Amino acid sequence: MKKKRILSGMRPTGKLHLGNLHGALQNWVTLQNDGSYDCFYFVADWHALTSDYNDTSLIKENGRDMIIDWLSVGLEPAVSTLFVQSRIKEHAELFTLLSMITPLSWLERNPTYKEMKTELADKDLSTFGFLGYPVLQAADIIMYKAYGVPVGVDQLPHVELTREIARRFNFLYREIFPIPEPLLAEVPKLLGIDGRKMSKSYDNSIYLTDRGDVLKKKVEAMFTDPQRMRKTDPGRPEICNVFTFHQIYLPQTEVDEISDDCRKAAVGCVACKKRLAVRILEGMRPIHDRQDYYRSHLDEVDRIIADGNAKAATIARTTMEEVRDAIRI
Ligand code: TRP
Ligand code: SF4
16 A cells, blocks of 8 residues: 655754754654655755854755754654755756746735744844745655654644645646645644743753753753742643643543642642652663764765655656746747
């Protein structure tokens, strides 16, 4: 039986954090291990350029580090195809062709576009490339005729646009592209250590590379139930970010115990966080071991990426032949 193809990507804009791990990567690994999907995961380095075009010094390095983290959390290159967008020039060609048929109004009304522009107000994002971001993303997705795109809610408008662009292509030229589905996973809502969204720009993230005392200090600095001023005040685990982490890193019996103790004020937040720090350290150890392995075997990493690129390129070339034929160019 032919496996359904899955495709997703990440921009190499910096180190990955636990929010990325539990919000996206874990799901990528689950889809890989399910066995019924043919998974393609890629580094969206051209997309990183749309916001970081004025400082490109780290994009390449971040891309390789990101793939090292992917391998470390359990993506297996023998099963999933891991590749780099900018190595597959066909993405640029398809982007150009799709940009011819994409109405400007679809891009201008894109909510992610409007939000990002306000959020990244310190950057000049009034570029052609930034407006065209979703067209490039559509090219990424339909190039591989993906059936499903595992993404977070923030990316839903982009997948919706991809669907519209694919339909328009099929209508104008020929039915080449399946209409991709967004695949949303149930993910825990992990906040940064200061209780805001975990984000590199807030400096509140626990990174996949944080270890030992750095990791411990971060966990111990985490915000808890804000109304719990004293140790004798009962706490509310359901609104405590530390508790959300406990639910991931501790077995259920211990989670229940902490929940009870917190409500009865039988445990203090300091002790509670110390306990979590130990468990996160333990939980991350296999990931850190694999990071060490790949960092000392960079040739192997580069070979994995080259193999992934070659696999992706074969498909991209075939798709583009069909596309050129359909457009008659
Ligand atoms: N826009 C995505 C993000 O910021 C990255 C991305 C680029 C992507 N191309 C894609 C995701 C194709 C899924 C499919 O997370
Ligand atoms: Fe959160 Fe633990 Fe403090 Fe309860 S005891 S509020 S779960 S940190």
